Amino acid sequence: MRMMTFLLVGLLVHVVFFLSIFDIYFTSPLVHGMxxxxxxxxxxxxxxxxxxxxxxxxxxxxxxxxxxxxxxxxxxxxxxxxxxxxxxxxxxxxxxxxxxxxxxxxxxxxxxxxxxxxxxxxxxxxxxxxxxxxxxxxxxxxxxxxxxxxxxxxxxxxxxxxxxxxxxxxxxxxxxxxxxxxxxxxxxxxxxxxxxxxxxxxxxxxxxxxxxxxxxxxxxxxxxxxxxxxxxxxxxxxxxxxxxxxxxxxxxxxxxxxxxxxxxxxxxxxxxxxxxxxxxxxxxxxxxxxxxxxxxxxxxxxxxxxxxxxxxxxxxxxxxxxxxxxxxxxxxxxxxxxxxxxxxxxxxxxxxNNSDHFKAESIYTNAIQVLEQYKIKMSQKKETTLSFLFTPYHFFFVTLHSLLIRLLQDIFDLVQPVHFPSSVSCQISLCRSLIAHALEGLLYYHTYDRFFLGCSVVLGFVGWTSYVVLVILKTHANLNRRPGLLKQVRAYATIPLSLLCVCVTVVITGFLLIQRSPVTYYVYCLLPVPLWYSVLKESGTLTDLIRSAPSLPLWKCFGYFVLVSFGIELLVVSFFHRAMLTVGLVVLSVWPFLSGLFDKAKFRSLSWCVGCLCLAAFPLMPVVGREPNIHLVTCAGLLTLFTSACYLWSSRRRTTLHLSDRQQFFTQMLLVAVCAYVPSLTHSSLQQKQGLPLFNQIISWTTLGRLVLKSGLSEALFPPVLSWLMFVWINIEQEAMLAQGVSGRQELATIDFSANIDITKIRQLKLDDIRRSYFFVFFIITAFFGTGNIASINSFDPASVYCFLTIFNPFIMGGLMMWKVIIPFIIVMCTFETIQVATQLSSRSLFLIVLVISDLMALHFFFLVQDYGSWLDIGTSISHYVIVMSMTIFLMLLSVVTHILTSQRLFLWRPKMHFP
Incomplete structure (x- = not known):
């Protein structure tokens, strides 16, 4: 129950952080009343x-x-x-x-x-x-x-x-x-x-x-x-x-x-x-x-x-x-x-093509029209800001724009361009300057509260991340606890702390009421108060950490901290340069050799290395601009069938699959074969301008989960390669647990996901669990950017959904393409869920570590958001923050879904048993 409450609170906090970017950067620039x-x-x-x-x-x-x-x-x-x-x-x-x-x-x-x-x-x-x-x-x-x-x-x-x-x-x-x-x-x-x-x-x-x-x-x-x-x-x-x-x-x-x-x-x-x-x-x-x-x-x-x-x-x-x-x-x-x-x-x-007088009058009208917007925007902001805090736009504050307008009007009334042509260029130049400054003023007042809101969001971000770290240390780490008497003293010390938080809340609320701020401002400004109250309330955990320092492997802790920090920076840079994912996968490929796992599991280590190197090729491929290659789709289908057949053969030798499981496996393989053939048939039909065959459309909609195979690009090869690497990851993590002296290794087919065991009582967190959490975040980012980036997401190319529909419908097509992006996410999430169960890890503690890593990335991108430069740079910087925040919220929701997917057993065509 406490975990569910924590997830709901965390989900609410991240939704607020996510929506804040729209109030800060995506508010409508329109004003009315001009x-x-x-x-x-x-x-x-x-x-x-x-x-x-x-x-x-x-x-x-x-x-x-x-x-x-x-x-x-x-x-x-x-x-x-x-x-x-x-x-x-x-x-x-x-x-x-x-x-x-x-x-x-x-x-x-x-x-x-x-x-x-x-x-x-x-x-x-x-x-x-x-x-x-x-x-x-x-x-x-x-x-x-x-x-x-x-x-x-x-x-x-x-x-x-x-x-x-x-x-x-x-x-x-x-x-x-x-x-x-x-x-x-x-x-x-x-x-x-x-x-x-x-x-x-x-x-x-x-x-x-x-x-x-x-x-x-x-x-x-x-x-x-x-x-x-x-x-x-x-x-x-x-x-x-x-x-x-x-x-x-x-x-x-x-x-x-x-x-x-x-x-x-x-x-x-x-x-x-x-x-x-x-x-x-x-x-x-x-x-x-x-x-x-x-x-x-x-x-x-x-x-x-x-x-x-x-x-x-x-x-x-x-x-x-x-x-x-x-x-x-x-x-x-x-x-x-x-x-x-x-x-x-x-x-x-x-x-x-008109007189100079007409041009001057037209550009003057243009200037007045833009200035009307500026004046409305300025008055709106002035009305909602305390007078001693209001800072006007510097240009018009110095030059007194009303005086400038009167001067321009006098020029047009008294000086006729017909008699004084030289005055026209002066008038036009002055109007252009006026328009430029008015547009700057519009932007200034449109972004007037950006710094204030940004500071509030960052304060809340830091407070939330600090609280999660303290929860991890308090609940899932072996620390030397302080005596009970001192804990009681700390409990009494929270009384003035509560009073202080109430006073801060009252002051912030009064300030926002006086300024007639929007409702969302109250949320952004007041949210840090309970977060930092929770942090200060758990500050004793830091003392426990200090007391436990002599018994901790400090050099190993420092090494993990440096490696994870470097890894987070690598993920941040990968948003701008996808090739960094290739660098990361190459580094991950040598992990079994550096950790000593190669001596204990040579075949799995080599499979891991080959899988990482194969996956490393995808970030180097172009994200857009690729012509459909139906042969790759067919190859992806054959690769999936081959991998499935190998697993089925090996499981049959170990007799670990029931008859109903084999039937379900054969059904899945048949659907993969059909899905590999449908894109080729659809592509041929469209090339011959014969339209989309109804049979293909029915098959595509009934096998929606295989949308990636219908992309017609090298994206079709990405899920099979990713799935193979995830399968190897599960097995090699079990070997890593054995190397650490933790027993209980199980065959994948015998793992009971539906047992709902409270594995938090089995063992506490180890430093190596930080590495597992980072691997998960890295593979999530790879699943998202492995075959695409911001350009491919923004670029609308309906070719990947032609098997479903060809009539333009932006919402259905957008939904299908979004589902295509989600499929690799589900593969990685199900793998992580399997690792949690198979290696006797605490799902709560691992999820909290993942939360800290993703929140640090989001905070990094929040500081990188810019409102200057080209519009592409601005949009890209905002998109990065939105993507990371969406990923965090999505992982919270998807963790529940994957738990359901991995904890329920499906039965197909199971015959009824009759007993005499």
């Missing part, structure tokens, strides 16, 4: 056509064919003759939803909002569509509804195809784009005979949005270098040319239509996206029409870090790069609508 800002001058365009080619890479559009022609001749002619072009730089995660939010709303959506919904708008934010008079949208049901739901006045009209059409196994996904172009054509045709619709179309401030998903779908299914992907680009180019001709004819070539062509994200060579590879973050941007600059020729090569300009043969034309969020204010400026109030984009003036 006044919409619009440029007062007449806009150059009455309407705008936005075309987003989902999943289109910049180089796929701009690179010429070997014969010197372009696969997108119409857009190429626009770039060279009548438009402005550049690269739109996206941010991580490079997914469709955040990409479209940045394009249309002008801000980068936080992770917490992305997790709340996919097809609908989970938070109220302003967008270009919301500010228009009317917006008509055609495309995917995954993107369009979220902008329609958040729009006021029901003026956003969406036309979507059924979700079932998004099938990765379809013969030609470009039909999705053909559907969009056909629907737009029918729409304008019907408008000619529909007077009310025609009247709406002829009004200004209208937007037409075409979301083209065919390129993305073909990229996932066939890779971006495939003919399907490249041909789809040509289809889109032809469709855009026909669209422009149709729109111009409908509006009588009035020259009042602006066009923007771009993409939400790119795609890697292997057909995935989500991370920060340049092929994912570099997307094309082409703008032309009313109010947009014509092609501008340059005489000298422009310097760009990506080095693509010469490859694209466009070095003679000015390239204007933007951040993805900058496109929203560009569209708003072209048609004269208010800038989206939540936008953090900066208007790219080089795209505008």
């Amino acid at each position: 006044t919409p800002q619009a440029t007062p001058m007449a806009p150059p365009a009455s309407r705008l056509v936005l075309v987003v080619a989902d999943g289109l890479r910049a180089d796929s559009l701009f690179t010429l064919l070997p014969n010197g022609s372009s696969r997108a001749p119409y857009l190429r002619s626009v770039i060279e003759e009548k438009g402005t072009w550049g690269v739109s730089h996206t941010r991580v995660p490079t997914e469709s939803r955040p990409g479209h939010v940045a394009l249309i709303a002008g801000f980068y959506e936080d992770v917490s909002a992305i997790a709340k919904g996919w097809k609908e708008n989970p938070v109220e934010f302003d967008s270009v569509f919301n500010e228009t008079r009317n917006t008509w949208c055609w495309g995917s049901p995954d993107i369009l509804p979220m902008f329609a739901k958040g729009a006021s006045g029901d003026h956003v009209y969406t036309h979507t195809y059924p979700a079932e059409e998004e099938d990765f196994a379809s013969t030609d996904a470009s039909r999705l784009d053909t559907w969009v172009f056909t629907q737009v054509k029918s729409f304008f045709q019907s408008a000619k005979s529909n007077s009310s619709l025609r009247a709406n179309l002829l009004e200004d401030e209208n937007v037409f949005f075409l979301h083209l998903l065919g390129i993305d779908t073909n990229g996932h299914a066939h890779r971006p270098m495939s003919q399907e992907y490249l041909n789809n680009i040509g289809l889109v180019d032809t469709g855009v040319a026909e669209l422009v001709s149709m729109v111009e004819d409908f509006f009588g070539h009035d020259g009042r239509t602006a066009y923007v062509f771009t993409s939400d994200h790119g795609m890697t060579n292997w057909g995935s996206h989500g991370a920060g590879h340049p092929s994912e973050t570099l997307t094309p941007l082409v703008a032309w029409g009313a109010g947009v600059n014509y092609a501008h020729k340059v005489t000298e090569v422009q310097p760009y870090k990506d080095g693509f300009l010469q490859d694209w043969k466009l070095e003679h034309l000015r390239r204007v790069d933007v951040n993805q969020a900058d496109i929203a204010p560009l569209m708003a400026s072209l048609i004269g609508i208010p800038f989206p109030v939540n936008s953090v984009g900066v208007l790219p003036l080089l795209y505008l």
Whole structure:
């Protein structure tokens, strides 16, 4: 009962630590209550056509064919003759939803909002569509509804195809784009005979949005270098040319239509996206029409870090790069609508073909719009902070931004750029500086409480880890206890300690109440109080440790401390460089030789060494970008069958398996054989564009536990190799126990896991148990990163679930891929459970050691979290902490599951026994 209480408290503490990262780093940046800002001058365009080619890479559009022609001749002619072009730089995660939010709303959506919904708008934010008079949208049901739901006045009209059409196994996904172009054509045709619709179309401030998903779908299914992907680009180019001709004819070539062509994200060579590879973050941007600059020729090569300009043969034309969020204010400026109030984009003036006065007014409006957000954010933080503790953003505190705004307004009112052109550059430069500082101020107030919350979490972290160490020493170590009288003195000493904790709690609560802090702040700030109370209450254990020091092997203890510390650092570095896992496995491979086990168990020691070296090859393999290799899947199935047959043969010689166990074993082997064949059959069917066979789908869903075999990559070989090493680990740990003079070695087949013996009464912890706990943590990390890393987790590649479904469904596909990640975890957890029982170890004490090791890693990553540098660096640092904390919580839950899996005996087809 005490153990269960401890687990529940530990689970609660780690859930709080885990959620703290979302309050510190993943809170929504949105504020409300701003006044919409619009440029007062007449806009150059009455309407705008936005075309987003989902999943289109910049180089796929701009690179010429070997014969010197372009696969997108119409857009190429626009770039060279009548438009402005550049690269739109996206941010991580490079997914469709955040990409479209940045394009249309002008801000980068936080992770917490992305997790709340996919097809609908989970938070109220302003967008270009919301500010228009009317917006008509055609495309995917995954993107369009979220902008329609958040729009006021029901003026956003969406036309979507059924979700079932998004099938990765379809013969030609470009039909999705053909559907969009056909629907737009029918729409304008019907408008000619529909007077009310025609009247709406002829009004200004209208937007037409075409979301083209065919390129993305073909990229996932066939890779971006495939003919399907490249041909789809040509289809889109032809469709855009026909669209422009149709729109111009409908509006009588009035020259009042602006066009923007771009993409939400790119795609890697292997057909995935989500991370920060340049092929994912570099997307094309082409703008032309009313109010947009014509092609501008340059005489000298422009310097760009990506080095693509010469490859694209466009070095003679000015390239204007933007951040993805900058496109929203560009569209708003072209048609004269208010800038989206939540936008953090900066208007790219080089795209505008208008007077200097219009540019100055537009960038000024942009500055006021960003400043509105800053003022709201500052006032909110000021209201919830004691006046003597409030520290304003230094730039505006010194320069008095209100005075600066009045000065800018005076410039616009009194100085006409027509008469004083030199003042324009000064105004624009001043506005750009104002926007930059306002964005810095927004970030400053958005992260205002980060240091305070971080200190609270670290204090709680250290308190919890210290308490667990004291519990281990007190309960599971042989220490010289102090006399009972002194213990009574310590008990009386806890009375003022309790009073002190109550006083601290009252002071913290009062402080948070005065500042009107959120409820979660109370949790983060008050949690360290009971934790440190428990630590101070158990401080006598430290005295017991000191008294026991003369009888302890101090040099051995120091050696273990150094080795474990080095091992923890190796695991931390492995999050950044997977090759460190290879180094760790090579070191582990020589453990039997260094510990003297080789002399007592040569075969098991050699098997351990070979298993570690085989597993060490996987972290050196590429994590993403691998083409499917069905032969590896077949090899994995054959390897699993061979290993199972060997074990079955050896157990038959020892007669340690019952008949029902053999029947179950044969059934499992048959399922493995079927699962090894299904991916090959599915891959062949998809290659021939015959779709997913129903039989394969049924087999895949009924054998869900063998998902890894369906990955189609070298991942299929990883579980058999890991399982073999885990099997050897169990046996060699038993030999290690015999070497230490502990008897009771049992054959694996005779171990009774369901006996529920309280093995804490059998023996206390030994220093070697620290090594066993570290091995477990190391293998858990290896199971997670052995065939992947952050890039492979963030990159969405549905190829591994094609045996289950091919129709796009992010939640089901994400769940299946998560289950694939969990399978190696279960293998390691079941092994650890077996070692605990087979070697007569205390499951509680070992789990506490594992908890300390994982918490030290989590604390390490908490200090490594950063809010500066590239967005990929920021996201990666946060992901590391989240992964370690999730692992700790997951291990707590999984330990219960594996105990059930290893303590229950399954019976298949056991005949009933009849007695006379």
